[in-house]
Amino acid sequence: MKTDLFDFELPRDVIAQRPENPRDMAKLLSVGNNLTDHRMIDLPDLIQAGDLLVFNDTKVIPARLKGKRGEAGVEVTLHKQEPPSAEGGARWWTFAKPAKKLKPDDIIRFANGFTAKVENKLDGGEVLLNFDLTPEKLYPHLEEHGKMPLPPYIQREVGSDKQDAEDYQTRFAKHRGAVAAPTASLHYTDRLMSALDAKGIEHITLTLHVGAGTFLPVKVDDLRDHKMHSEIGFLDQETADRINQVRKNGGRIIAVGTTALRLLESAAAQDGTLHPFDGETDIFITPGYKFKIVDLLLTNFHLPRSTLFMLVSAFAGLDRMRNAYKHAIDNGYRFYSYGDCSLLQREDHL
Structure with missing residues (x-):
């Protein structure tokens, strides 16, 4: 078809x-x-x-996060949770921008000092991140630093309008x-x-x-x-x-x-x-x-x-x-x- x-x-x-x-x-x-x-x-x-x-x-969840790989800015949108790592860290498949320069074992640093390691990378900008926080401990950081993942068809900057959170x-x-x-x-x-x-x-x-x-x-x-x-x-x-x-x-x-x-x-x-x-x-x-x-x-x-x-x-x-x-x-x-x-x-x- x-x-x-x-x-x-x-x-x-x-x-x-x-x-x-x-x-x-x-x-x-x-x-x-x-x-x-x-x-x-x-x-x-x-x-x-x-x-x-x-x-x-x-x-x-406020699934869009901004962080840095070294001095370069990175934005990720969490889209599917995976089972925790052996150490208990939260693992999420994300869409990353820009994704081309990310490679396995890269560390992305986010606000408040929490980090995620690139565990895997697929075509199309899809990256598996392993966070240094458990799933339950990651959520408060998302609430504080993440932005509501509005569809791309909503014509305003993500997170610029608090009304969208409701x-x-x-x-x-x-x-x-x-x-x-x-x-x-x-x-x-x-x-x-x-x-x-x-x-x-x-x-x-x-x-x-x-x-x-x-x-x-x-x-x-x-x-x-x-x-x-x-x-x-x-x-x-x-x-x-x-x-x-x-x-x-x-x-x-x-x-x-x-x-x-x-x-x-x-x-x-x-x-x-x-x-x-x-x-x-x-x-x-x-x-x-x-x-x-x-x-x-x-x-x-x-x-x-x-x-x-x-x-x-x-x-x-x-x-x-x-x-x-x-x-x-x-x-x-x-x-x-x-x-x-x-x-x-x-x-x-x-």
């Missing part, structure tokens, strides 16, 4: 630079056999009692480890959650630590040549049992965001039974994929040629999503992390 199939014209001015205020007044496009325009606050009227919303409770974190954030927010969850307010509860629509959480690889464009011409970055996810037995029970009772499973969907589909058996999950997933969902467990998907609007637009095209149909995105652009919807939302019906359920 060719990457060009997922290309479309996207005006730069439709990429949201700030979230809607209040959050639940973001636009919501319902995509099924027809397209209908709503607001997020209307969501309880668009789904049913007995349905279950599944949120990602990962917490974004705006780019969901109300469900609990388990730290993500370097990108599960942005479909940014729309939820006390008012909206109360309305969902009153309708008999429950929710549950799982954890997928979103990596910076989510921002990387697909550069290959043929999707078979694209390598997905893996991400770490957790889903326990209690969560699996509850989701399985909802399905048994006839309720629908609604993934809030592509990250929740990717973990659910990674943890589901072919018959749709959900099992606990603790590990890495690099699932790459493109048209032709047979969905096992997710019935509806709430997700923001994504960029051309991105793995996320490929995923939503697999879920709702490429032609349908092309029409939906044209409608969104023509009708003032805002795209990407701080943008508006869509509610997608699964193509094989229409």
Whole structure:
């Protein structure tokens, strides 16, 4: 399958630079056999009692650090944690700038005197760092010296706006480890959650630590040549049992965001039974994929040629999503992390 199939014209001015205020007044496009325009606050009227919303409770960490290799400046963005070293040091895969001059055993010094050694280096600026701090001791240093890893499409200097530290974190954030927010969850307010509860629509959480690889464009011409970055996810037995029970009772499973969907589909058996999950997933969902467990998907609007637009095209149909995105652009919807939302019906359920 060719990457060009997922290309479309996207005006730069439709990429949201700030979230809607209040959050639940973001636009919501319902995509099924027809397209209908709503607001997020209307969501309880668009789904049913007995349905279950599944949120990602990962917490974004201030993952961008500036340091020095000798006298030369280096900036790194942590994107995937590895098991600690034999000495207990935190180990993270990072994207480094500039990466060309870094080599194994180089030492990068950061503020407050903590350091990291270059343990490995891959093509594309990816570097494995071994810090001289344990994972738990590294986090306070990230909070003090790191910057929130905003997407490159937010047109302001990283860390220059303290409001982003609040705006780019969901109300469900609990388990730290993500370097990108599960942005479909940014729309939820006390008012909206109360309305969902009153309708008999429950929710549950799982954890997928979103990596910076989510921002990387697909550069290959043929999707078979694209390598997905893996991400770490957790889903326990209690969560699996509850989701399985909802399905048994006839309720629908609604993934809030592509990250929740990717973990659910990674943890589901072919018959749709959900099992606990603790590990890495690099699932790459493109048209032709047979969905096992997710019935509806709430997700923001994504960029051309991105793995996320490929995923939503697999879920709702490429032609349908092309029409939906044209409608969104023509009708003032805002795209990407701080943008508006869509509610997608699964193509094989229409």
